[in-house]
Amino acid sequence: MSRPKASYRILSLLRGALVLLILLGVSPGGSLGVSPAWAEVELKWSGRFQTDLRLRTNDISVGRWHERMLAEPGIARNDNAFRLRLVAEADRFTGVAELEFAYYGYAVDLGTFDQLWRQDVVDGFRIRANAAYIEVRDFLFEGLDLRIGQQVIAWGVGDQFNPTNVINALNLEDPLAFGEQLANVMLRADYSPDGNFILSAVMVPIFRPALLPRTAGLGTVLTQRLPFIDSSVRHRVHVEDWFSRRSGFDTVLEELHVVTPERSIENMQWALRIARTVGSHDLALLGYSGRFDMPAPFLNYARIDATPLCNPTAPEECIKGRILTDTALYYPRFWMLGFNASGEVFNPMQLIFKGAKSLGYRFELGVFFPQKVSQALLQGTLDFGGALPTQPSGEYSYDHGRPLVADNTPFAKWVLGLDYTFSEHVYVNMMWVHGFPDEVGAGDFFHEGWSVRDGGFDDSRAINVGQCAQRVLLRNAGGIEQDFSQCAYEILKPRLGDYLVVGTDFKFLNQKALLRLFFIVDLIGVYEERYSGEVQERMREHHHLFTEKGFSAVIFPELTYNFGSGLELSAGAIVKLGKEYSKFGDPAAGGHQIFTRARFSY
Amino acid sequence: MNIKRNMRSSAVVLLLVGFFGAGDAWADKRGEELMACVDKNPARSKDQYFVYDMIIADPGQSKPLVLGMKVWIKDGMRLVHFISPADVKGMKILSRSRAQMYVYLKGYNRIRRITSHMKRQTLFGADYNYDDQMTLRYGDLYLADYTGEEGEIYKLKMKRRPGSDAVYGAIEMKIRKKDCYPLEMRYLDEKGRHLKTETRSSYTCQANNICEPTELKMVSHVRNNHWTKIVRKEWKVNSGLSKRLFTRRALQRN
Numbered sequence: 064m065s066r067p068k069a070s071y072r073i074l075s076l077l078r079g080a081l082v083l084l085i086l087l088g089v090s091p092g093g094s095l096g097v098s099p100a101w102a103e104v105e106l107k108w109s110g111r112f113q114t115d116l117r118l119r120t121n122d123i124s125v126g127r128w129h130e131r132m133l134a135e136p137g138i139a140r141n142d143n144a145f146r147l148r149l150v151a152e153a154d155r156f157t158g159v160a161e162l163e164f165a166y167y168g169y170a171v172d173l174g175t176f177d178q179l180w181r182q183d184v185v186d187g188f189r190i191r192a193n194a195a196y197i198e199v200r201d202f203l204f205e206g207l208d209l210r211i212g213q214q215v216i217a218w219g220v221g222d223q224f225n226p227t228n229v230i231n232a233l234n235l236e237d238p239l240a241f242g243e244q245l246a247n248v249m250l251r252a253d254y255s256p257d258g259n260f261i262l263s264a265v266m267v268p269i270f271r272p273a274l275l276p277r278t279a280g281l282g283t284v285l286t287q288r289l290p291f292i293d294s295s296v297r298h299r300v301h302v303e304d305w306f307s308r309r310s311g312f313d314t315v316l317e318e319l320h321v322v323t324p325e326r327s328i329e330n331m332q333w334a335l336r337i338a339r340t341v342g343s344h345d346l347a348l349l350g351y352s353g354r355f356d357m358p359a360p361f362l363n364y365a366r367i368d369a370t371p372l373c374n375p376t377a378p379e380e381c382i383k384g385r386i387l388t389d390t391a392l393y394y395p396r397f398w399m400l401g402f403n404a405s406g407e408v409f410n411p412m413q414l415i416f417k418g419a420k421s422l423g424y425r426f427e428l429g430v431f432f433p434q435k436v437s438q439a440l441l442q443g444t445l446d447f448g449g450a451l452p453t454q455p456s457g458e459y460s461y462d463h464g465r466p467l468v469a470d471n472t473p474f475a476k477w478v479l480g481l482d483y484t485f486s487e488h489v490y491v492n493m494m495w496v497h498g499f500p501d502e503v504g505a506g507d508f509f510h511e512g513w514s515v516r517d518g519g520f521d522d523s524r525a526i527n528v529g530q531c532a533q534r535v536l537l538r539n540a541g542g543i544e545q546d547f548s549q550c551a552y553e554i555l556k557p558r559l560g561d562y563l564v565v566g567t568d569f570k571f572l573n574q575k576a577l578l579r580l581f582f583i584v585d586l587i588g589v590y591e592e593r594y595s596g597e598v599q600e601r602m603r604e605h606h607h608l609f610t611e612k613g614f615s616a617v618i619f620p621e622l623t624y625n626f627g628s629g630l631e632l633s634a635g636a637i638v639k640l641g642k643e644y645s646k647f648g649d650p651a652a653g654g655h656q657i658f659t660r661a662r663f664s665y
Numbered sequence: 666m667n668i669k670r671n672m673r674s675s676a677v678v679l680l681l682v683g684f685f686g687a688g689d690a691w692a693d694k695r696g697e698e699l700m701a702c703v704d705k706n707p708a709r710s711k712d713q714y715f716v717y718d719m720i721i722a723d724p725g726q727s728k729p730l731v732l733g734m735k736v737w738i739k740d741g742m743r744l745v746h747f748i749s750p751a752d753v754k755g756m757k758i759l760s761r762s763r764a765q766m767y768v769y770l771k772g773y774n775r776i777r778r779i780t781s782h783m784k785r786q787t788l789f790g791a792d793y794n795y796d797d798q799m800t801l802r803y804g805d806l807y808l809a810d811y812t813g814e815e816g817e818i819y820k821l822k823m824k825r826r827p828g829s830d831a832v833y834g835a836i837e838m839k840i841r842k843k844d845c846y847p848l849e850m851r852y853l854d855e856k857g858r859h860l861k862t863e864t865r866s867s868y869t870c871q872a873n874n875i876c877e878p879t880e881l882k883m884v885s886h887v888r889n890n891h892w893t894k895i896v897r898k899e900w901k902v903n904s905g906l907s908k909r910l911f912t913r914r915a916l917q918r919n
Contacts, residue, residue: 107919109751109754109755111751150919152919157918157919159919198918198919200918205909206909208914215774217774217775242773253914255909255912255914257908257912258761258908258909258911258912258913258914261913261914338913340765340913342764343764343765343780345778345913405777405778406778406780407778407780407781407782410782417855418855420780420781420782420784420830421780421781421782422780422782423778423780423782423783482780482782483782484782484783484785484786486785487785487786487787487794490786573721573723573790573888573891574787574789574790575790625752627728627730627750628750628751629750629751629752630752631752662752663751664750664751664752664754665751
């Protein structure tokens with residue numbers, strides 16, 4: 064292929080710009096279409112209609128009566144979405160736009176009378192741009208492609224679990240779209256001199272955070288899930304929380320403020336990848352510098368609301384007041400080195416069965432170098448009305464400085480997947496996932512680090528009440544450092560969990576019907592830690608996956624029937640098993656759901 | 666007496682197998698020459714472009730499923746792009762070689778390598794699997810034996826070459842005497858069971874004796890004679906396709 068002349072290139076660039084204008088609906092004629100002068104522009108369109116109805120079958124409401132967050136059985140989702148995709152092509156230029164409109168079918172934030180005439184409130188809806196970009200092939204020289212605009216870059220090779228897909232934020236809002244990424248505006252350049260080598264570079268000007276599950280708010284009530292790395296800080300806060308609660312003051316998370324990075328050059332994200340095919344393996348090395356798409360706390364402000372409250376449905380149940388906490392979150396920086404490999408490997412079954420084929424594999428590894436994050440704990444004057452010693456306004460009286468919620472120890476997340484087709488009717492895919500998408504920080508068999516799933520004052524030892532109360536008073540009134548390790552219990556999980564994911568597809572009725580069974584099992588379980596009077600130190604008891612306390616799993620069956628001509632109907636369920644403190648039994652994970660989905664593509 | 670004769674025959678066979686090797690003992694020179702002639706046909710053109718309708722019919726059903734697809738071929742590489750119906754539109758299959766095949770899943774915006782175990786998988790209930798669609802040369806996969814001729818037709822029996830990853834145990838092929846284009850292919854498994862029959866008919870030709878069937882039909886005998894027909898709608902030869910069309914990077918383009 065010869066290089067076009069410069070004048071031709073300029074003309075081609077102008078045409079490319081026109082493609083975008085056409086996509087934006089500002090073509091010379093003022094309407095979406097192709098004028099005769101630009102007849103070489105090819106316009107393609109497609110899209111889909113989709114309706115989702117989901118029912119939650121269990122009550123996952125959390126919190127005490129004065130902070131109750133409800134998520135009762137009922138309709139969990141009633142989305143009706145319309146997606147339109149336009150592709151305009153002219154010569155080496157392509158413009159792509161994909162917009163999705165979804166009507167929720169209910170009012171999202173209807174709270175006051177004056178909102179009843181606001182259609183945007185009463186008719187809840189969302190609009191999302193999954194794509195809006197221009198692509199230029201052979202830009203400047205042959206083999207260099209450029210893509211500018213709203214787009215998704217998915218370099219990961221795993222199925223749904225992609226620790227190296229860090230350029231775009233995750234869309235965790237819809238559990239059925241698990242693994243989906245949110246488009247963001249970026250500049251991407253790919254250089255591919257032949258079919259087996261690709262060098263890619265990406266620049267993302269503005270950070271975009273992840274979309275969290277609709278039930279994520281339930282987790283904010285669970286204030287016992289302290290984020291501090293230092294266990295002595297956690298033990299002290301657990302006991303202080305118990306002590307204030309015992310004195311009639313409950314701690315309540317009042318507001319969560321999210322601070323997004325400034326739109327500055329320093330906050331731009333960068334990524335680089337080299338990909339090459341070697342034999343029957345596709346290999347890639349990649350690097351990224353940017354931010355986690357999940358927020359971490361960095362600031363806490365506590366104040367007292369000394370208004371006595373009684374439970375309207377149980378008047379004898381009263382509190383003297385609340386310790387209201389506002390927490391600020393931000394998105395910590397990190398950089399990552401990644402390695403991706405996919406292809407096929409020897410299948411041990413070949414030793415037994417002559418006709419057995421090689422196994423398909425996918426391996427994705429991300430080594431993360433995170434930023435250290437500490438949390439400042441500030442407070443107004445905490446006047447408990449004599450029930451407890453008044454604490455002056457200012458910063459919390461730390462024993463060892465501001466506590467860390469994330470340290471800078473590198474950590475690795477990976478996915479190793481194997482798959483096999485047993486026949487044209489049965490396909491099996493298995494994965495070992497080390498580190499779920501929402502799990503960050505060092506904490507696995509390489510380096511100890513825990514996340515708190517539950518915790519509080521340990522009332523299993525009768526001696527604790529008096530001693531521990533005294534220690535709280537000595538620490539806060541007398542300023543004397545105390546050991547609270549005897550007073551608190553915790554349910555812990557390593558910061559990075561290990562999960563077995565098994566998916567099986569059964570195709571039948573001439574492949575029109577697909578029964579998909581998906582399982583995710585937490586392989587680690589939980590650790591229960593408390594002080595043992597016998598051995599005079601804290602002991603950790605492991606509840607492994609085959610115990611009632613440690614078991615946690617997701618069962619996800621789905622039946623889909625393709626009627627042809629673009630119509631597809633699905634029905635299924637997501638069953639999340641485990642205790643409230645477990646990975647999947649967690650109320651914030653959304654509980655059990657039954658779903659139906661109709662989709663018509665055009 | 667019969668037992669003795671059988672033993673003698675077996676000994677001769679064993680000797681022959683031991684001398685020539687298990688694989689080569691099966692092929693004959695004529696068969697290999699004819700198969701090489703079959704394999705030369707795709708190289709007659711620099712590149713080719715097709716638009717096909719793939720019609721998938723279940724004998725018990727009145728309305729067949731029709732898939733539209735575009736196919737580009739160059740230097741032994743093949744790209745298939747599904748263009749209709751809407752739920753499969755955008756799906757692409759790239760074969761750079763038999764060992765390097767990919768499928769682009771539009772719904773997931775993801776490229777997956779097609780590994781050996783997936784090659785028997787069929788698409789959308791069709792009777793063509795990935796391997797059928799992507800095999801352009803047979804000589805690397807099969808050893809051919811000339812089995813006779815009939816009017817304007819040569820007959821070949823091709824058996825899987827030892828160590829090859831061909832998905833069939835054997836293929837019985839009928840080819841045109843004048844130019845080696847296949848007319849009928851009977852696909853057998855390792856046990857000799859007749860799995861499928863493919864017919865390629867209504868050949869038309871362009872310059873340099875580049876010929877292609879207007880219609881290909883695959884009947885699956887293990888699926889109650891379920892069949893799939895591929896009907897050519899458009900065909901261009903030597904239109905100057907770039908090799909860069911046959912790359913993973915290009916798969917993700919619109």
